[in-house]
Amino acid sequence: MKVLLLEDDPSLNYLLNEHLHDQGFEVTSCTNGQEALEYLIDEVFAFALLDINTPIMSGIEVLKTIRTDYKNQTPVIILTAFQDMKHLKESFESGVDDYIKKPFDLEELDQRIKKLCKQFNLGNESEVKISEEILFLPELCQIILNGETKHLAQKERDILSYFCKHRNRVVSSEELLQNIWAYEEMPTDATIRVYIKNLRESLGKDRIQTIRGIGYKFE
Secondary structure, eight states, rough: OOOEEOOOOOOHHHHHHHHHHHTEEEEEEEHHOOOOOHHHHSSSSSEEEEEESSSOOHHHHHHHHHHHHHHOOOOOOOOEEEHHHHHHHHHHTOOEEEESSOOOOOOHHHHHHHHHHHHHSSSSOOOESSSSSSSEGGGGEEEEETEEEOOOOOHHHHHHHHHTTTSSEEEEEHHHHHHHTTTOOOOOHHHHHHHHHHHHHHOOTTEEETTTTTEEEEE
């Protein structure tokens, strides 16, 4: 599972890098916010750990930029030595998923990461065989259809992951909202329909049925 680490303190960066590697993560480490932003724009990560007080751009500025300008919903844990409510509030208003104050034990970090992985269904499935022709790679936000790779937006990936776990059952729009947008600004029904339309274009139009007035059924 690919992880982005933004931490400008060399000793802590090394410590966290080694610890995450020991936990089985593939770590890309950065020491300034601009570098972290470029990685988050260009690559797909399971989640990111962002220190607040970093050169060029702060971790919060990186978070705001990916959420607002790029609609990037990569799960993020903020790391900070700040103890005040101002930075805590700003982080959550910018779309952070969790927040850990320094100094912290590595065990605490591990528990936060486990919680994040459970919340976003990270690491549970490296690949899902949808049919003989379709392979779904959740961590990479990809579908392989007859050997051709198709990329999914993160929310499309999340919806498809949820459908795969609830095959042949009708799933309402409200259920998708509660399980995928739990702590975010809720989208409209029209937005969900766009995601479903995009998934049908990738998977085939008959794979997701619309049950009028109720929801969707994935087969």
